[in-house]
Amino acid sequence: xxxxxxxxxxxxxxxSIGALGVLIRRNAIVIFMSVELMLNAANLxxxxxxxxxxALNGQVFVFFVMTVAAAEVAVGLALIVAVFRSKHSIDxxxxxxxxx
Amino acid sequence: MLFSEAAPSGYFDLVPxxxxxxxxxxxxxxxxxxxxxxxxxxxVASLASGGAFVVAVLLxxxxxxxxxxxxxxxxxxxxxxxxxLPWAFRVDTLSVTMMxxxxxxxxxxxxxxxxxxxxDVRYKGDPKSYQRFFIYLNLFIAAMMILVSGDxxxxxxxxxxxxxxxxxxxxxxxxTKNPDASxxxxxxxxxxxxxxxxxxxxxxxLMAMFLTFWAFGSLQFDAVKAGVEHVPEGIIMAITxxxxxxxxxxxxxxxxxxxxxxxxxxPTPVSALIHAATMVTAGVYLVTRSAPLFSAVHQAQEVVALxxxxxxxxxxxxxxxxxxxxxxxxxxxxxxxGFMVAAVGMGAYVAGMFHLVTHAFFKALxxxxxxxxxxxxxxxxxxxxxxxxxxxxxxxxxxxxxxxFDPQDxxxxxxxxxxxxxxxxxxxxxxxxxxxxxxxAGFFSKDEILTDAFNENxxxxxxxxxxxxxxxxxxxxxxWLVFFGQPRTHAAEAAKESPLTMTIPLMVLALxxxxxxxxxxxxxxxxxxxxxxxxxxxxxxxxxxxLTVAIASTLLALTxxxxxxxxxGRKPLVAGQPDPLRRLLGPVFTGMHNKWYIDELYDFAILxxxxxxxxxxxxxxDWRFWHDWFHDSVVAKGFRGFARFLANPVDLGLIDxxxxxxxxxVQTAAASLSLLQTGYVRNYALSVFLGVVVIIGYLITR
Numbered sequence: 154x155x156x157x158x159x160x161x162x163x164x165x166x167x168x169s170i171g172a173l174g175v176l177i178r179r180n181a182i183v184i185f186m187s188v189e190l191m192l193n194a195a196n197l198x199x200x201x202x203x204x205x206x207x208a209l210n211g212q213v214f215v216f217f218v219m220t221v222a223a224a225e226v227a228v229g230l231a232l233i234v235a236v237f238r239s240k241h242s243i244d245x246x247x248x249x250x251x252x253x
Numbered sequence: 254m255l256f257s258e259a260a261p262s263g264y265f266d267l268v269p270x271x272x273x274x275x276x277x278x279x280x281x282x283x284x285x286x287x288x289x290x291x292x293x294x295x296x297v298a299s300l301a302s303g304g305a306f307v308v309a310v311l312l313x314x315x316x317x318x319x320x321x322x323x324x325x326x327x328x329x330x331x332x333x334x335x336x337x338l339p340w341a342f343r344v345d346t347l348s349v350t351m352m353x354x355x356x357x358x359x360x361x362x363x364x365x366x367x368x369x370x371x372x373d374v375r376y377k378g379d380p381k382s383y384q385r386f387f388i389y390l391n392l393f394i395a396a397m398m399i400l401v402s403g404d405x406x407x408x409x410x411x412x413x414x415x416x417x418x419x420x421x422x423x424x425x426x427x428x429t430k431n432p433d434a435s436x437x438x439x440x441x442x443x444x445x446x447x448x449x450x451x452x453x454x455x456x457x458x459l460m461a462m463f464l465t466f467w468a469f470g471s472l473q474f475d476a477v478k479a480g481v482e483h484v485p486e487g488i489i490m491a492i493t494x495x496x497x498x499x500x501x502x503x504x505x506x507x508x509x510x511x512x513x514x515x516x517x518x519x520p521t522p523v524s525a526l527i528h529a530a531t532m533v534t535a536g537v538y539l540v541t542r543s544a545p546l547f548s549a550v551h552q553a554q555e556v557v558a559l560x561x562x563x564x565x566x567x568x569x570x571x572x573x574x575x576x577x578x579x580x581x582x583x584x585x586x587x588x589x590x591g592f593m594v595a596a597v598g599m600g601a602y603v604a605g606m607f608h609l610v611t612h613a614f615f616k617a618l619x620x621x622x623x624x625x626x627x628x629x630x631x632x633x634x635x636x637x638x639x640x641x642x643x644x645x646x647x648x649x650x651x652x653x654x655x656x657x658f659d660p661q662d663x664x665x666x667x668x669x670x671x672x673x674x675x676x677x678x679x680x681x682x683x684x685x686x687x688x689x690x691x692x693x694a695g696f697f698s699k700d701e702i703l704t705d706a707f708n709e710n711x712x713x714x715x716x717x718x719x720x721x722x723x724x725x726x727x728x729x730x731x732x733w734l735v736f737f738g739q740p741r742t743h744a745a746e747a748a749k750e751s752p753l754t755m756t757i758p759l760m761v762l763a764l765x766x767x768x769x770x771x772x773x774x775x776x777x778x779x780x781x782x783x784x785x786x787x788x789x790x791x792x793x794x795x796x797x798x799x800l801t802v803a804i805a806s807t808l809l810a811l812t813x814x815x816x817x818x819x820x821x822g823r824k825p826l827v828a829g830q831p832d833p834l835r836r837l838l839g840p841v842f843t844g845m846h847n848k849w850y851i852d853e854l855y856d857f858a859i860l861x862x863x864x865x866x867x868x869x870x871x872x873x874x875d876w877r878f879w880h881d882w883f884h885d886s887v888v889a890k891g892f893r894g895f896a897r898f899l900a901n902p903v904d905l906g907l908i909d910x911x912x913x914x915x916x917x918x919v920q921t922a923a924a925s926l927s928l929l930q931t932g933y934v935r936n937y938a939l940s941v942f943l944g945v946v947v948i949i950g951y952l953i954t955r
Contacts, residue, residue: 175938184934249932 263315454502574845738825
């Protein structure tokens with residue numbers, strides 16, 4: 154059996170890649186994908202710990218996270234489409250009208 | 254005084270009515286005077302005064318059976334701590350004598366005025382004033398009654414001020430007439446002059462009252478009389494001298510007499526009632542009332558007597574040089590008041606009061622007679638509609654003479670003897686009484702004063718004798734000028750006798766002037782005995798008749814009248830001719846005619862400096878110092894400076910600065926905080942990550 158620390162390390166790597174993607178990339182869709190990556194890193198941890206402790210809660214939670222993420226993606230993509238319509242770009246650096 | 258004893262029999266309780274009756278008359282005339290017409294007004298006013306006379310007679314009859322003074326309490330007035338002063342009337346022989354004189358002569362003058370004012374208001378062009386006149390006249394009677402009937406000095410003072418007010422109102426009765434002081438003085442000015450001169454006197458009276466209260470602890474006559482022995486002489490001296498100042502104001506003595514001649518601006522009945530018979534004698538009454546005080550200090554008496562005697566002579570000299578018929582009588586009044594004041598000053602209180610009474614008779618007669626003369630001449634000058642029956646003439650149409658006609662100037666008269674015989678004969682009675690011809694009233698009273706002076710103080714005696722000589726002379730001069738010779742103007746030629754309402758009072762007064770002297774006939778002394786009940790034996794001594802003095806004064810009077818006949822009667826004055834006395838006396842006559850320039854002297858010595866002082870106070874002290882410097886420079890500028898200080902450094906600098914600083918620092922803080930808001934999601938995400946890292950780091954390392 155693979156020790157749980159491996160999962161944690163993989164999850165940490167995935168999460169870091171996701172976070173860096175959110176911070177660094179300018180394409181909104183890529184940022185979305187990075188967010189999904191971070192969510193899935195978390196999901197991985199849930200599942201791994203659920204298996205380790207033989208508890209169902211973690212696995213149930215993963216389903217919730219996936220549904221919410223699906224809903225979020227639907228809203229997010231709709232927003233991106235709307236932004237693209239007005240700006241003809243999905244570069245988030247272009248969208249800085251809330252600048253103080 | 255007699256509260257505890259059984260109420261004395263008689264009519265003493267009626268005494269408040271001597272004040273109330275004139276007030277009732279006043280109110281009736283005030284409320285319905287318009288409706289009852291001139292006859293009604295005259296009737297109501299005369300009845301009110303006559304009613305007071307009836308009450309006074311009843312009081313006098315009551316006193317026949319009960320000689321002691323009776324105090325009739327009416328109401329509480331002033332009660333402060335242990336000091337209490339009731340509104341109480343004092344009925345004794347002295348006050349009743351004054352009441353009889355005031356209401357008796359007052360009533361006659363009311364009746365006379367009812368006729369006289371009928372013409373006067375029409376000549377002055379204001380018939381509505383008829384009502385006003387009688388309201389004032391009744392008010393005067395009421396005030397005078399308060400003066401003579403009060404049982405304390407304060408009540409006397411209330412009356413004293415009341416008559417002063419009425420005097421002011423009546424002198425200035427025609428206050429719009431004669432506004433410029435070109436000939437004589439303007440009426441309103443004369444009224445003010447009288448008022449101000451009296452205020453000076455009132456200051457003295459007030460001081461005397463304050464001192465009396467301080468020294469005696471009471472203002473009641475009885476208490477003062479009882480306390481004289483316990484009060485140091487110096488204080489009594491001060492009281493009496495201050496009182497003398499009050500007397501000099503009210504009774505027109507040197508140095509305050511100057512208002513009385515100008516008071517002749519009032520209608521003639523006023524001159525007769527207020528400025529000859531009653532009000533001006535209030536000073537004599539006051540001194541007599543205060544006999545215990547005056548008799549306690551010999552020096553004060555001396556001063557009073559000398560002031561009186563000097564006034565008597567001084568005013569008599571001025572009377573000689575006057576042409577205005579009323580001015581002669583006015584100075585004569587001042588002079589006769591001097592006789593009375595001299596008498597009471599010498600302690601001859603009975604003689605002074607006796608002369609007061611007889612003088613009231615004949616001087617009222619003379620004034621009313623002069624009013625009748627003036628009216629006759631005025632009516633001769635321009636008749637009213639009712640005087641001649643070819644109607645269509647208006648009084649105003651006659652007013653346009655080139656030089657204003659003066660109906661009071663004796664040079665415009667002459668030969669009136671046959672035109673106005675009733676006035677003439679009554680006037681002669683008054684003249685003989687004033688000149689002091691035996692059996693006429695003035696002889697007895699003046700002789701009593703002269704005898705007392707002869708016994709007491711020779712200086713006073715000689716002053717008074719000289720005054721008596723001049724009195725007879727100027728009265729002779731007046732009679733020759735007015736009634737004898739030929740008429741010197743058309744007006745005198747056409748003079749008309751006055752109506753019966755005027756001549757009947759004249760006749761009554763003439764009778765009194767003839768027989769009034771028998772009140773105190775040298776052998777019987779009824780008047781002395783009568784007043785002795787009030788004054789006490791010490792102050793009411795019987796003056797022995799002195800034949801030498803009597804003969805001397807009679808001879809002097811006859812000489813003076815003869816002298817006046819030589820100058821004015823033998824060769825009557827013709828129109829335009831100068832006064833023969835001017836030729837004879839030269840500058841002395843000019844001095845007499847111009848009243849010895851006393852008015853000018855007062856003007857120069859008192860009025861001008863006073864006005865200069867007032868002007869200095871107004872312009873320099875008030876305006877420049879107080880207004881310009883203190884208000885403008887100190888207060889206003891100081892305040893403005895303080896306001897500017899508050900506005901600029903404090904408000905703008907400190908308070909606004911604080912608020913602005915607060916705002917600016919918030920603004921700066923907001924501006925620097927807004928820099929964080931880049932608008933780049935990435936930055937926000939980074940800060941979220943950092944925050945998470947920090948929180949997690951904290952949670953781990955905790």
